[in-house]
Amino acid sequence: MINRRFFIKTSALAGLGLLTFPQLSFQNKNVDISYDELIGKGQPKLFGKDFKLRKAAYDAFLKLSAEALKSDIRIQVVSSYRSFDHQKRIWERKYKRYIANGLNPQDSINKIIEYSTIPGTSRHHWGTDLDLIDANVKQPSHVLNPNHFDENGCYSKFKSWMDQHANTFGFHLVYTDIKERKGFKYEPWHYSYKPLSKPYIEAYQKLNLKDIIISEELMGCTHFSQEFITNYLNENILDINPELL
DSSP states (O other): OOOOOSSOOOOTTGGGTOOOOTTOEEEETTEEEEHHHHTTOSOOOOBOSSSOBOHHHHHHHHHHHHHHHTTTOOEEEEEOOOOHHHHHHHHHHHHHHHHHTTOOHHHHHHHHTTTOOOTTOOGGGGTOEEEEEETTSOOOSSSOOGGGGSTTSTTHHHHHHHHHHGGGGTEEESSOOOTTOOSSOOOTTEEEEHHHHHHHHHHHTTSOHHHHHHTTOOTTGGGOOHHHHHHIIIIIISSSOGGGO
16 A cells, blocks of 8 residues: 655655655545555446446446447447556556566566556546447457458447547547657547536546555566656556547
């Protein structure tokens, strides 16, 4: 667990305006967000049967899905809310696999963060984000592959429909295919419910990122240099669709 001292601790990231706010919640546009919820260790009230979202995102998703059905698109959720521990299991599984395949620790970390987040930094911790596909088409073996969403892919109709309608329901693509964007690779399946996630990303920027990803003693964390952490913040967390910032 993160050491939650009862004072505000500055860190090497203080120059970036990232401070630790132990045991406090963040008031942002009438949204009360706890520190634990920001890093995936809270107990948010979630809705959904085969997926989990916060109430407003859940209600908006049902409307989005109902509208998509009119175009013979049956939206299926591949991933929604993920806790810190869930993300940690993903991280450790990939880290062990890459090390076993002969990559050194730093290269293993860089490989992981092409698509997967460091535990405590995932947008899926917030109950606002979804990975989506169309269940009305024949499913490929690896559904979350960007090629499936291009004009010749099995999810091309889904992607075209989402491009036209998703924003109307509050959902925005997170990791776009803009060439200048850095950080996580293009994810045409990852959508975020902006009315909720925007206050979350604003609150998240007030955290001490170094404390989150170092004190948990994650696999490979000894290779998280200050430069790596700064780049991860600016590129993986903040270099996203500007509509969500």
